[in-house]
């Protein structure tokens with residue numbers, strides 16, 4: 080019979096929306112705890128002078144993708160854009176700054192414009208929010 084409970088001993092959570100973290104089943108609270116702990120350990124280990132390890136970029140993208148983060152009045156973002164297309168990674172006192180590349184679609188014609196839009200974002204490590212900082216075209 081399938082185990083319907085969180086894998087943390089003594090967890091009394093009756094959450095049936097269990098989630099897998101590295102192949103192990105957890106309640107939402109313990110899932111988030113594991114996820115944030117790994118994210119923070121990669122952040123601490125990264126010295127900020129070279130490109131971050133793929134796992135850190137993946138986690139920053141995955142956090143965005145898994146949480147319904149309000150980006151009211153800001154451009155859209157996806158986990159794959161953060162993980163695979165972001166560059167210029169920089170560690171600051173507030174968190175991590177990165178730049179994404181997007182190819183906007185012409186709404187009338189239905190295909191991408193021949194311009195690249197470079198958008199710079201801050202991932203705030205205290206509030207776990209994403210803030211759009213600036214945009215430039217190439």
Ligand SMILES: [Zn+2]
Pocket residue numbers: 085086087090091092105106107108109
């Ligand atoms: Zn639990």
